Amino acid sequence: MMITLYDDPISGNGYKVRLVLAQLDIPYNLVEVDILKGETRTPEFLSKNLNGRIPTVEFEDGRCLSESNAILYYFAQGTDIWPADRFDQADALRWMNFEQYSHEPYIAVARFWHHLPEPPDPKALAEKQKGGYAALDVMEKHLAANDFFAAGRYTIADIALYAYTHVAAEGGFDLSRYTAVNGWLGRIRSQPGHVPMAPHPPLPHGKPE
Amino acid sequence: MMITLYDDPISGNGYKVRLVLAQLDIPYNLVEVDILKGETRTPEFLSKNLNGRIPTVEFEDGRCLSESNAILYYFAQGTDIWPADRFDQADALRWMNFEQYSHEPYIAVARFWHHLPEPPDPKALAEKQKGGYAALDVMEKHLAANDFFAAGRYTIADIALYAYTHVAAEGGFDLSRYTAVNGWLGRIRSQPGHVPMAPHPPLPHGKPE
Numbered sequence: 001m002m003i004t005l006y007d008d009p010i011s012g013n014g015y016k017v018r019l020v021l022a023q024l025d026i027p028y029n030l031v032e033v034d035i036l037k038g039e040t041r042t043p044e045f046l047s048k049n050l051n052g053r054i055p056t057v058e059f060e061d062g063r064c065l066s067e068s069n070a071i072l073y074y075f076a077q078g079t080d081i082w083p084a085d086r087f088d089q090a091d092a093l094r095w096m097n098f099e100q101y102s103h104e105p106y107i108a109v110a111r112f113w114h115h116l117p118e119p120p121d122p123k124a125l126a127e128k129q130k131g132g133y134a135a136l137d138v139m140e141k142h143l144a145a146n147d148f149f150a151a152g153r154y155t156i157a158d159i160a161l162y163a164y165t166h167v168a169a170e171g172g173f174d175l176s177r178y179t180a181v182n183g184w185l186g187r188i189r190s191q192p193g194h195v196p197m198a199p200h201p202p203l204p205h206g207k208p209e
Numbered sequence: 210m211m212i213t214l215y216d217d218p219i220s221g222n223g224y225k226v227r228l229v230l231a232q233l234d235i236p237y238n239l240v241e242v243d244i245l246k247g248e249t250r251t252p253e254f255l256s257k258n259l260n261g262r263i264p265t266v267e268f269e270d271g272r273c274l275s276e277s278n279a280i281l282y283y284f285a286q287g288t289d290i291w292p293a294d295r296f297d298q299a300d301a302l303r304w305m306n307f308e309q310y311s312h313e314p315y316i317a318v319a320r321f322w323h324h325l326p327e328p329p330d331p332k333a334l335a336e337k338q339k340g341g342y343a344a345l346d347v348m349e350k351h352l353a354a355n356d357f358f359a360a361g362r363y364t365i366a367d368i369a370l371y372a373y374t375h376v377a378a379e380g381g382f383d384l385s386r387y388t389a390v391n392g393w394l395g396r397i398r399s400q401p402g403h404v405p406m407a408p409h410p411p412l413p414h415g416k417p418e
Contacts, residue, residue: 050347051307065299067306074299091281093302098260101309107415138259163385 004058006048009198010109011021011035011113012163013068014055019159020075023193028057036116040172052190068163069096072156081155088151089195095149095157099164102138102179106131119205125172126193132173137166147187154191162188167197210269212387218407219324220244221372222277223264228368229284232343232402237266245325277372278305281365290364297360304358304366308373311347315340317373318407319380330416334381341382345390348374352389356396363400371397376406382418 005028006019007014033039033054040052040107049056049066057074065071073093083089097099110128113120134171139161142149149157165182166185168175175181214230214237218224240249242263249261258265258275265275266283275281282302285291297409319337321329322329348370351358356367375394377384384390397403 050350051311059296063296065296065303067310069306070299070303073302074295077295077298086283086286087268087274089273089286090279092278093282094274094279097278097306099307100306101276101313102260105314143260151244152241 001060002027002029003060004031006031006033006056006058007054007205008033008035009011010112011054012111012167012197013104013115016068016159016163016195017055017057017071017075017152018198019163019195020081020156022192022195023081024079026075045192069093069100069156069160072159073142074098076156080153081159083151083153085151089138090158092150092155096160098135099157099160101133103161104164106135107168107171107173110173111164112169113173114172114205114208115146117143117204119188130169133166134172136165136168136175136178138179139176139184145186147184154188158184158188162198170203170208210225211236211238212269213240213267215242215254215265215267217242217244219321220263221320221376221406222313223370224268225277225368226264226280226284226403227407228372229281229290229365232400233284233288234292234402235284259330278302278309278365278369281305281368285365289362290368292360292362292364293362295366301359301364301366303335305369307344307347308366308369311340312370313373315344316377316380316382320376320380321380322372323334323379323412323414323417326413338381338387341380341395342379345374345382345384345387347410348393349389352393356393365398367393367397372406379412379417 007030009032033045039045040054046052048058050062051066053066055068055071056064056065057071063073063160078093083204110125110132113125148154149161165181214226217237218241242254248254248265255261257267257273260275262275264277264280265273267273274283290302305363315337316369319334319341357363358370374390
């Protein structure tokens, strides 16, 4: 018996979970669910996650857990990638909440739009660019003075923020001036057991400017 | 010496923290920060939270913590409102992530727009209505079979979701058909030490339809 991960290879939220499971050496069955084909909205899938989203993990006893950052928390307990100190734990969650509220809705959504058959609406895209760069500015300021996001070492806060930051170019973001962010991306890639994100189909409208 | 909470009384995210501090009987200094006047974007405030948002807590030693759900996590450790079991903990965080990603950006933002001097753009508001009702539908389905969100009892997941759900009418949401949600709102209000949200100024355009 093994856990099952319901995931779409295009998803950076799913990649967070694939990365943490690889680094913690936890085996799992992978069931691919195609978001664009509506496979997260079937009655069967909704019985696993009422909110109809991947990644969702199903445990051996049939219980399910969704929301990428909650899944990271679950698997990281008792390992080096979850801080021991209460303030550091909350600080890791602070950056994970920043990722879900101030980063993902801009950077991940802009990237997703570039993967859709229709080109994105320029005005809506401009808003995503503005919010995404604001999030990258916050990261740059933090990383100018810190090697990692919380507890002075590699934690699930870094995994959460790495997922969509390292593919931000696919959403049209230019990371070249983000010196500290680029240094941090390199530190994350060099962590033991790191695995890359799955290759994805080419962007339908070519590479964003 | 006491902790300091930087907060704007209009904020439901701030109310989450005020509610948890009241229920846990933790004294604090309150410093009101006016979002609409840009007081979260001053250099002094940004030194406490690079992301320029309230609520932010400053501890006696000068360290700061932001993101409402991370603050709830910090104060709930070792109390009855944080589950002891690892799955239940992750499940509470699952609902808190749902709140920040699938609930707050619709219900809280629609409410905020109704508090601005300019009436909200009808098309943008319609999108917020759609997302907000989708979140309420998920809550209704969960609460039809469960008294609380996680661990079978009152936790910080309930506090996180209560904050903006109980004032959803101020964003134009009609909760009358959400029987299970209304039952849950009553259970939350009846918890020991519950405090109401601060009264807010009247809506500039009258009550939303």
